[in-house]
Each structure stands twice: as structure tokens, then as C-alpha cells.
Amino acid sequence: MARLYRFAVSSAIFWQSLASASPEPCLNGLCQFTRNKLASRTVASELGPQLSANCNVYGPDDTEFGSCTARYDPFFTPKIQMVVQPATEEDVPKIVEYANTNGIPFLAMARRHGMTSTLSEFDGMQIDMSLLDKIEIQPDGKSVVLGGGVFAKNIMEKLWNAGYVTASGSTSCVGLLGPALGGGRGRLEGYYGVVSDSFLKLNVVLANGTAITVSDTEHPDLFWAMKGAGHNFGVVTSLEMKIYPRGVDTWYYKTYIWTQDKLEAVFEASNNFHNDGNHAGHHLKEMAFNMGSYTIIPDISETEGVIFWSFVYRGSKEEAQPYLDAFDAIEAVSTEDGNVPYPEIPGVSGTGMNSALCDYGLNHVHYPAGLKVWNVTTQRQIYDLYNEKIAEYPEFQRTTVNMEDYSHEGVNAIDPDTSAYPWRDRGLLSFIAVTYDPNPSLDEAAIAWAKETRDLWNAGAPDLLPSTYVNYAHGDESTESMYGYEPWRLEKLRGLKAQYDPDNLFSYYNPIIPNLNPRSTHEENFQGRNIGAKSRGRGQ
Known part of the structure; x- marks a missing residue:
């Protein structure tokens, strides 16, 4: 040291x-x-x-x-x-x-x-x-000042113990700002919007080393950009964001494990639950988040994936039950439920500090898709492909195909033009994570499977332009799919880029303008994946 x-x-x-x-x-x-x-x-x-x-x-x-x-x-x-x-x-x-x-x-x-x-x-x-980890609740009880290195678990626990919550990502071990600068999906978005919708001000160091504050009143155009495309513009050293009364003392959760023969029934029930993509008229704000996955559970089968699904409700079991009746009617291998304080919800729903999502060191080859409704036929095709690939490559047995369904009322309530986050109409977020011990001989197969799965989701929604949640991006998607197809969005972002980072120094995280900097290119790090040139040419 x-x-x-x-x-x-x-x-x-x-x-x-x-x-x-x-x-x-x-x-x-x-x-x-x-x-x-x-x-x-x-x-x-x-x-x-x-x-x-x-x-x-x-x-x-x-x-x-x-x-x-x-x-x-x-x-x-x-x-x-x-x-x-x-x-x-x-x-x-x-x-x-x-x-x-x-x-x-x-x-x-x-x-x-x-x-x-x-x-x-x-x-x-x-x-x-990581040393910039302050969490300071302000005297008026309406906001918190956070250091640029804080992460979800610490924020959730400290605020909860003081009687508050704020918007954050769904996984305990992930930093706050990484997801938030790309919008930030989370369990409280049905109430408060995506994470960046709770920003009040950001302290930002620009590419030339200048430190500035951005907010609705200071550099408001840059503030707009930081809420959805912020990785392209600066280093956030601290921020102030809204906090809210924590509400009920415990949240209800219920998890199900179903075998594959129940797949069609599960997705039909899910579509009925959110009214085929129209969330209006449903009590979904309280049913904050439900998430499913195709996964191998060896105690059930080492060759055939099961369907794992988790629901979390901000309230009691009795209040949640009417929304779960349709799922209870589908015979499950097992279920588990209970009421716990909000900071414990990640741990009981598969996204806590001890979950696989927080294990470092495994390859996770991702491709995402944003949807409005589950195409049941497509979900069957993706499941069958999952079993086929697990049989062909046993090394991929830790792979999960993930389906996230967020309460969306708070997201839809905010004018989409007020931030750079472009996908307020996509309540369903799906992605595959082909997971395995690092092994270059498997990389090509992992990428091909992940891409084929993404392509099936998109083909199953022919009325939607492909969308990419920037924090789940593989990196070779189009700039429009990450930052929006409306021409004014990229025009505005590129104009701000020319103003605040004209030399494109912030160009390493799904950049608005591809990185063409030869000094930072090291092709050997791609381990023969033939991706480097494609990535740098993206969006042109």
C-alpha cells in the first residue's frame, strides 16, 4: 500500500x-x-x-x-x-x-x-x-445527503432505522449511483419513480476537473442528462435526494417454485395481474415488485429448469392475498412467505448480500429486453432453449433467465421529457445472465445463447422497438435502444456532451459517443471475443 x-x-x-x-x-x-x-x-x-x-x-x-x-x-x-x-x-x-x-x-x-x-x-x-460513504439525514426530514460511494444495503438500513425510505436499486450489494445514473429501477418506483427521480442535486466533477453542483436551478440541462445518461458526464462525489416516511413496519413476501408444466398458467396469470400491460385500475403500487427466473435447483432437477417467482407487498398478508389468489391456484412444488422489515426484503427474495447476485468472480453474460406484456409463446421458447443449452453446456448450470415486473404508477406519473431516462412505458424488464466460471473456450457459446434469448423476447413483441436498460446492457446495442429513439433525446445529449465533456473522457460505460481513443484500447482483454471493434463503432 x-x-x-x-x-x-x-x-x-x-x-x-x-x-x-x-x-x-x-x-x-x-x-x-x-x-x-x-x-x-x-x-x-x-x-x-x-x-x-x-x-x-x-x-x-x-x-x-x-x-x-x-x-x-x-x-x-x-x-x-x-x-x-x-x-x-x-x-x-x-x-x-x-x-x-x-x-x-x-x-x-x-x-x-x-x-x-x-x-x-x-x-x-x-x-x-468507496471511502465517500456518508449518509446524513437532513434536519427537515425531507432529504438525505449521500457520498458517492454508498451502496443500497447501508442506505436502506440507516434510513429505515430513522423512520424513512428512499428509492434505490433492488440488490443490496450494488452501489446507489451506478444504477441511478442510468435511471435506476427499484422496489419503490411505484411510489416515487425511478431512483434518479428522487435526485435533488448532485455534486459533479467534470472531465476537466471542475467541481460544480447540478440541480433544477443550477446547470438544469446537465441535471436532466444525469438522470438516465449520467455515466457520460462526470464523477458524482455526493448527492442530495428525497426521503419519505417509511410507512408500514413490515412488508409481506411470498415465493413460489413451479415446474415447467405450469409455465403457461404462470405467465397468463401475470399478464392478467397487470391487465396485459395496462397497470391502471390495479392495486400495484403496494404490490411493489415481483420477479421470476428460470433456474436450476439441483434438489429438484439437475437437467430441467424450474420457475422461481417472488412477490413483495408493502403491507400485510391479508391485504396482499387478493392479488395472489390466481398464483396460489397454480400448484407449486413449494412456497414460502412471511413479513419482514423492508431492509430484509432483498434477502428473502433472492437479491440480498448473501445471494448469488452478490457473489464476485463468475462470468455473467447479459442481454436485456424491455417489454409491456409477457408473450407466453415466447416464454416457452426461451425456457426450452434454456434446457437445451444446459444439456449441451453443463458448465452453464448457474445461468438464470430473469423476468422483473415493477409497480409502475410512480414512474408513469412523471413527465418522460423531464429526464434522460427514456423507457417509462416498459414496466417489464427481462434479461438472461449466462453464468459460469471464467473459461474463454465457453465465451462464444455464452454470448450466442444470451443474444438468441434477447432476440426471442424482441421478436415476441413486434410492435415495440427494442429497448435496453442501460445498466443491463451487453454493450453492443444501438445508442438509440439505450437512450431513446426520439431524435431530440440524442441531439440534446450530444449537445451537452460537447459542452461538458468535449474530449469524450467519460466514454467507457455505454457511451453516447463511442470511444475512439487508441491509448485506452487493449484488444488482448477481449480474449479473442472479436467484440472490441464492434463496440467502438456502436451508434455510427
Whole structure:
């Protein structure tokens, strides 16, 4: 470890010589100069005196480097040369300025759950935001100030214990901002909209190192962009967002496991539940979220997937029961139910800290599709394909095909033109995660299966243009499918990009403008997948 204060250099002679040796800033990504291979000790000695005492710099030889760079999904891995951990918000602009001056690409991360292929185009400095973890409920009880490195579990627990909730993603271990900058789907969206709809203001460091505040009254156009396309514009060091009274003391949950012969009945009941895509007239705000998957449960069968489904209701069993009667009528292998406080809901519904969704180190090859109604015929085709591929590739036995159905009242209540998040009309979010131990010989088959599944979903909804929830994107989807087909949306985003990041330094997470920066391309990281060139050409 290179603790920065250990390397603070006070000699005026040293700093004079360093200043004379420093190159001109490399802001356009096309200059030849880079110090990207600097040793962490060198970075600490040069950068350290400018930063607060508790910052850290780690290089590949430091024992902490592995834990700071370990990823939930190593299939598409950014190449990290060094890790810098800011200890205060004021450190971040200085880190960005240092990276720019030395021609070093930078990428801010908190929990390292990003799964898109475009991350593989990165080669440079990771800004690890995990030390920026403050959670400060404001005196008026209407908002909370959060550090840029906070994650869902800590927020849910602290707010709940104080009598509040706020919008966050559905998985406990994932950071707040990663999903939120792409809109952010979650269990409370039926009440409060997607996560970014609860933003009040963001403190953002721009590509040139300038720190600004964005809100409805300060840089409002950028605030609009940060709510759905925020990964393209800056590093969020902290934010203020709305909080709400927590309401009932416990939420009701019920999980079902069905065999495949019940598939048609399950999806017909689900379509009836949300009235074939029209949520009006149903008590769905309280039935906050239901999620299903095709999965292998070895105790039931090692060769044939089962249908796992979970419902969560903000209230009592008695209140929820009328909405579950149709599902109770479908004979299940097993069911489980109960009432628990809201922060425990992820754990009992398959998205908690101890769930497979929070295990690091396995490949998860994703492709998503946004829908309005389940096509029952398509769901059967996808299930049959699942069993076929598990039989052909036993190594893929941990794969899940996932179907998420969110309460949508709060999302629909917000004017879609007020944020960059484009998919308020898609209440159903589906994705496949082909899951296996890293093995390059299986990669081509994993991608082909995932893509075929996505294509079946889209073919089963011929009246819809394909949509991609940006946080679930594989990375080779069209820009329009991620950020919207309405021409004005991309025109506005590209205009803001030219204003706030003209050199496209924020171009590694499903970018609005493809990354054409040769210094950050490392084709060897694609392990022969033949994806790199396609990713960089996306959207053109």
C-alpha cells in the first residue's frame, strides 16, 4: 500500500523540478504522451501532497489492489494500472486534474458491478469512491445527503432505522449511483419513480476537473442528462435526494417454485395481474415488485429448469392475498412467505448480500429486453432453449433467465421529457445472465445463447422497438435502444456532451459517443471475443 501522506514531499526544489517536467494536459485523448504505467509509489509521491491525509494509492504489487479491483463480473474487465482512493470530495478534482495532466485515463467506481463490454476499452486509473460513504439525514426530514460511494444495503438500513425510505436499486450489494445514473429501477418506483427521480442535486466533477453542483436551478440541462445518461458526464462525489416516511413496519413476501408444466398458467396469470400491460385500475403500487427466473435447483432437477417467482407487498398478508389468489391456484412444488422489515426484503427474495447476485468472480453474460406484456409463446421458447443449452453446456448450470415486473404508477406519473431516462412505458424488464466460471473456450457459446434469448423476447413483441436498460446492457446495442429513439433525446445529449465533456473522457460505460481513443484500447482483454471493434463503432 502507498498511503499518500507517507510520501508527502515538502521540498520546494522537488516541486519546481516536477512542474518543469510535467507535460501539457492531454485532454483530447489523442496525444501521444501518457504516464499510464507509473508506479503507485510515484503517483503517491507526486499526487499525495495535494490530497487529504487518508487517501490511498494502490498498484498491482500491493496486497490491497486485488480487493479494490475485484469485480462482480470479470467477463468484461477494465485494465486497471493503479487505484486512487479519495478520502474527501475535494480530493476528486485534484485526482482528475492529475490524471489529465499526465495523459492517464480515469474511471470512477464504487462497487464494481458494471457488466458492459465497453468497460473493456478502459486502461488507466481507477478512482475508487468507496471511502465517500456518508449518509446524513437532513434536519427537515425531507432529504438525505449521500457520498458517492454508498451502496443500497447501508442506505436502506440507516434510513429505515430513522423512520424513512428512499428509492434505490433492488440488490443490496450494488452501489446507489451506478444504477441511478442510468435511471435506476427499484422496489419503490411505484411510489416515487425511478431512483434518479428522487435526485435533488448532485455534486459533479467534470472531465476537466471542475467541481460544480447540478440541480433544477443550477446547470438544469446537465441535471436532466444525469438522470438516465449520467455515466457520460462526470464523477458524482455526493448527492442530495428525497426521503419519505417509511410507512408500514413490515412488508409481506411470498415465493413460489413451479415446474415447467405450469409455465403457461404462470405467465397468463401475470399478464392478467397487470391487465396485459395496462397497470391502471390495479392495486400495484403496494404490490411493489415481483420477479421470476428460470433456474436450476439441483434438489429438484439437475437437467430441467424450474420457475422461481417472488412477490413483495408493502403491507400485510391479508391485504396482499387478493392479488395472489390466481398464483396460489397454480400448484407449486413449494412456497414460502412471511413479513419482514423492508431492509430484509432483498434477502428473502433472492437479491440480498448473501445471494448469488452478490457473489464476485463468475462470468455473467447479459442481454436485456424491455417489454409491456409477457408473450407466453415466447416464454416457452426461451425456457426450452434454456434446457437445451444446459444439456449441451453443463458448465452453464448457474445461468438464470430473469423476468422483473415493477409497480409502475410512480414512474408513469412523471413527465418522460423531464429526464434522460427514456423507457417509462416498459414496466417489464427481462434479461438472461449466462453464468459460469471464467473459461474463454465457453465465451462464444455464452454470448450466442444470451443474444438468441434477447432476440426471442424482441421478436415476441413486434410492435415495440427494442429497448435496453442501460445498466443491463451487453454493450453492443444501438445508442438509440439505450437512450431513446426520439431524435431530440440524442441531439440534446450530444449537445451537452460537447459542452461538458468535449474530449469524450467519460466514454467507457455505454457511451453516447463511442470511444475512439487508441491509448485506452487493449484488444488482448477481449480474449479473442472479436467484440472490441464492434463496440467502438456502436451508434455510427
